[in-house]
Amino acid sequence: MSMNWITLRVRDLEASLNFYHSILGLPIDRRFESRGRQIVMLGTEGQPKIELIQGSDPALKPECGVSIGFEVASLDEAIESFKSQGIPVARGPITPNPRISFFYVLDPDGFEVQIAAHS
Template identity: 45%
Template sequence: MKFCWSTLSVKNMEESLKFYEEIVGLKVDRRFMAGPEVEIVFLGDGETKVELICNKNEKEVSIGKDISWGFEVKSVDEMIRRVKEKGIAIEGGPFQPNPHVKFFYILDPNGLKVQFVENM
């Protein structure tokens, strides 16, 4: 079995795309309308994708507080500087639970925890 993608319902597609392109660094793979009020965007260039769905008839999205997406970065310190320059608050960390990994959390525009991880 192969993991294909993780789906996130978003309130505002343009705001969410800006975050995932500019902050996370994901590129749009596919973007299309799935009906008159539903837009779907797949992001990423590897075999696992992030899928964003925006239904204009839905004004709120529900994100579980214990769910997060993790993305590997070259430097946690550099990523912290970058997100602070964009005015994004650090939600947790940085943490270094062992000598080999360091990470921190921010929230995406929909309230999803996004973790940036440096493997040392």
Template identity: 45%
Template sequence: MKFLWTTILVNNMDESLKFYEEIVGLKMTERFQAGPGMEISFLGEGETKVELIYNEKFKKLDAGNRVTLGFKVESLDEKINFIKEKGIKIITGPIEPNPSIKYFIIKDPDGVKIQFAQQLQSN
């Protein structure tokens, strides 16, 4: 069995695409109408894929606190600076829970938690 993608229901497709492309760094690979009032976009390549779905039948969605998407970065400090330049609030961190990883968390336009993590070199 192979994991294919994570699906996120969004309130605004254009706003969400901008966030996942510009802030997270995922490239949109596909965008299409999936029926009246419904649109689907796929982002990412290889093992990291995200599906965004907008459906006008779903009114103001609440992401809750149940999901966090984690992305590996080469430099946490560079990503923090980038996030701050974009005016996005860091809601948690940076935290180093053990000597091998350091991370921080922000939220996407719909409240989904996005974690950026750097794997640290062990001595």
């Protein structure tokens, strides 16, 4: 068994698409409509995808404890990149052990996105 995708029901598809595609750099795998809802699959070939579904009633609320994690080469560069785009660090940086540090930002719907760097 392997993970295929994570679904986020979002209020504003274009704002979420801007965050995950333009800011985080996830490529758009495909975009389509199903049952009257716009859906965008993001991610690289052979990797799990993020599925964004336009809708006003999120299946998960931001306070549910779910976060999505991404790895970067430099935490400092990532922090500066987010700040330069007007996205504040919500929590962190945190270094729970000498091999990893991370911080969190919030996506347009308030879901936590963890940005981590391994050393």
